[in-house]
Amino acid sequence: MTPQAPTPAYRRLSVEERRGQLLDAALTLFAHRPPEEVSLDDVAEQAGVSRPLVYRYFPGGKQQLYEAALRSAADELRLCFDEAHHGPLTARLSRALDRYLAFVDQHDTGFSALLRGGSVAATSRTTSIVDGVRRAAAEHIMSHLDVDEPGPRLRMTVRMWITAVEAASLIWLDEDKQPPAEELRDWLVEQFVAVLSVTAKRDPQTEALVEALAADV
Amino acid sequence: MTPQAPTPAYRRLSVEERRGQLLDAALTLFAHRPPEEVSLDDVAEQAGVSRPLVYRYFPGGKQQLYEAALRSAADELRLCFDEAHHGPLTARLSRALDRYLAFVDQHDTGFSALLRGGSVAATSRTTSIVDGVRRAAAEHIMSHLDVDEPGPRLRMTVRMWITAVEAASLIWLDEDKQPPAEELRDWLVEQFVAVLSVTAKRDPQTEALVEALAADV
Numbered sequence: 070m071t072p073q074a075p076t077p078a079y080r081r082l083s084v085e086e087r088r089g090q091l092l093d094a095a096l097t098l099f100a101h102r103p104p105e106e107v108s109l110d111d112v113a114e115q116a117g118v119s120r121p122l123v124y125r126y127f128p129g130g131k132q133q134l135y136e137a138a139l140r141s142a143a144d145e146l147r148l149c150f151d152e153a154h155h156g157p158l159t160a161r162l163s164r165a166l167d168r169y170l171a172f173v174d175q176h177d178t179g180f181s182a183l184l185r186g187g188s189v190a191a192t193s194r195t196t197s198i199v200d201g202v203r204r205a206a207a208e209h210i211m212s213h214l215d216v217d218e219p220g221p222r223l224r225m226t227v228r229m230w231i232t233a234v235e236a237a238s239l240i241w242l243d244e245d246k247q248p249p250a251e252e253l254r255d256w257l258v259e260q261f262v263a264v265l266s267v268t269a270k271r272d273p274q275t276e277a278l279v280e281a282l283a284a285d286v
Numbered sequence: 287m288t289p290q291a292p293t294p295a296y297r298r299l300s301v302e303e304r305r306g307q308l309l310d311a312a313l314t315l316f317a318h319r320p321p322e323e324v325s326l327d328d329v330a331e332q333a334g335v336s337r338p339l340v341y342r343y344f345p346g347g348k349q350q351l352y353e354a355a356l357r358s359a360a361d362e363l364r365l366c367f368d369e370a371h372h373g374p375l376t377a378r379l380s381r382a383l384d385r386y387l388a389f390v391d392q393h394d395t396g397f398s399a400l401l402r403g404g405s406v407a408a409t410s411r412t413t414s415i416v417d418g419v420r421r422a423a424a425e426h427i428m429s430h431l432d433v434d435e436p437g438p439r440l441r442m443t444v445r446m447w448i449t450a451v452e453a454a455s456l457i458w459l460d461e462d463k464q465p466p467a468e469e470l471r472d473w474l475v476e477q478f479v480a481v482l483s484v485t486a487k488r489d490p491q492t493e494a495l496v497e498a499l500a501a502d503v
Contacts, residue, residue: 222465231453232449240446244438247438260446267473267480
């Protein structure tokens with residue numbers, strides 16, 4: 070056997086690494102418990118560090134840590150919407166929904182606590198983080214629909230569908246994740262096409278999109 | 287001229303009347319300003335009473351008054367859903383939506399502050415008052431559809447549509463109440479029929495309803 074350099078028992082993490090480690094620990098806890106039931110002690114224990122260290126990184130305490138964790142979850146959620154701009158549109162939407170539903174599945178309790186509102190940790194800042202994700206979802210959809218300047222009817226239709234998807238996710242969590250994710254995904258895509266078709270009768274811009282969607286199988 | 291009894295300059299209100307007067311004053315203020323911008327002084331001034339009197343009725347201060355006003359608005363909103371059980375279903379839904387949109391129109395700022403969440407006045411109690419209204423809306427719809435035991439797919443569809451209507455109301459307020467209420471109402475009814483029709487392909491209970499809806503013009 071050749072001699073090996075001893076593995077260091079302890080490696081000093083960079084500030085960014087440490088911050089990331091604490092956020093990961095917080096996200097894991099917030100994913101499955103409402104914010105009011107997670108203490109900084111829990112976060113320190115989960116990360117295997119001392120409580121003062123958590124405070125050094127998040128001097129604002131739990132609220133600051135919660136908001137940072139939420140921002141990090143929001144970034145992760147935005148990544149779900151990333152989808153190449155080729156292939157049939159409904160297939161692209163299906164793939165994005167698959168990733169979104171996997172996220173909901175992984176973060177179940179935290180996801181509901183956040184969206185149900187009325188949490189002790191809900192503030193205008195958390196609301197604006199969540200609104201940012203909604204806006205990002207709408208922008209992704211518009212870019213896949215190849216629409217630069219959506220008119221008010223198209224915009225309203227897309228935003229209503231996004232809200233309906235959120236509601237479906239919460240109900241899905243309440244109903245023990247039934248129907249299975251694949252069925253829910255197909256159903257949501259069908260609803261998207263259906264509500265666009267309704268709007269198409271009132272709005273030429275949406276009408277052109279629905280024709281393109283129908284041709285693009 | 288015959289002599290008349292002098293009109294009393296001051297009539298003592300009963301406890302319930304006084305409470306109602308204060309709630310009306312609060313609702314008027316909360317309707318057009320976010321809760322954080324309404325003080326108890328404003329409520330006293332609006333009702334033409336002293337600040338201590340407001341405190342006597344609402345010792346919990348603004349939060350208690352806000353929740354009581356919200357409960358009273360929620361009761362008013364529930365009344366919008368009251369609709370006789372005869373005539374074509376889409377016409378019944380249209381009439382209920384007319385009353386709902388008139389309520390949204392009248393309470394614009396308060397309505398958005400409440401539903402946008404993240405308000406300083408949002409608590410799990412305010413959330414549960416709002417959820418109660420959503421549940422009442424779903425129950426009304428089920429009773430008009432003559433469904434005693436809605437299956438999970440029908441329930442999810444109706445709840446998604448109710449959330450989409452809420453989103454539409456908020457966007458409508460943002461967009462200076464465009465399109466006109468009548469057009470928005472018709473569009474929402476069409477969306478209701480469209481999403482039920484999508485669910486009908488996956489759910490026999492909903493399929494039977496959609497057939498009944500189509501026959502019931």
